[in-house]
Amino acid sequence: MQNYLLLFSLLALNAHATPTPTPLERGRYLSQAIAACANCHTPQGPSGPLAAKTLAGGTDYSGPGFQAYAANITPDRETGIGRWSDAQIITAIREGKRPDGSVIGPPMPVGMYRGISDRDMAAIVTYLRSVPAVKNKVPKSVYHFPLPPNYGPPLGRVAEVPVADKIAYGRYLAGPLGHCVECHSAPGADGAPDVVHNLGTGGVIFKGPWGMTVSPNITPSNLARYSDQELKRIITMGIRPDGTQVRPPMGVSYYAGMRSQELTALVAYLRQLPSK
């Protein structure tokens, strides 16, 4: 009898171990794992991201025709986003418009972030409000080409994607939340990744302190040679079966924090992409 009671209380404990996350927990998880905001917004030192400058911006993302600097997205009131309302922060992330009306440019993945659900977006904002404010004045980005007036019509409600729908949730992770497909789709005529015609083809060139890397194809024509286990290891540990390491800017150290259910959905989604 006592054993049954013990078993029962252990089961009860277990059920309590995974309660619905609070908005702060959900926002922290999304930002630090799949969305990897810090991969761009936290400046890097010789041995990785500078913890004291978490999300304080300043990294130079200049490319052909533009000098872009990751913004300070800490709650600092002078140099960060501390004066912006929740609604203004959400409009900046999902629609690419700052409170002063100016448009946010690449490589901030606004086109992808349009698909982040209202609930997840609110959770991310809750998390951004919770990080320490860091004073760090970032230079203004300069684009020598016209930025689009907007990234689409004003957003209404963006509905939740049910976790139970594996492929749909995998698509949500690979697109809106993780922008995997933005880094892994070859540019179209306008120079921006063409996620409609070149979805998953790879072929985007990245230059940085790591030298130069080119994103590989992530459709089955390349990924079929990996088992699910191998693919998850590549994404979360950056090690291919032949022992070679995946180099930046692939956000491996962030994806290491992904939960297994989400990783499984992500892999299932990649597996069913049309081979390119």
Ligand code: HEC
């Ligand atoms: C691929 C790199 C990249 C990723 C990933 C990224 N950002 Fe950005 N973000 C930028 C750059 C670069 C800018 C500045 C663009 C400009 O100056 O027009 C920016 C601008 C912003 C701004 C506008 C701030 C301001 O003062 O202008 C906000 C807010 C923001 N990002 C939030 C986020 C959040 C939240 C995430 C994660 C969900 C995220 N970003 C992920 C590169 C990135």
Ligand code: HEC
């Ligand atoms: C900021 C751009 C960027 C993002 C975001 C990104 N990747 Fe990558 N990825 C790369 C680059 C670049 C490489 C190749 C690095 C190298 O040369 O080692 C790579 C490598 C890979 C590989 C190795 C394939 C092989 O055969 O070598 C896989 C698989 C992969 N990425 C999947 C993903 C998935 C899934 C996501 C989203 C969770 C993602 N990537 C997000 C840029 C990115």
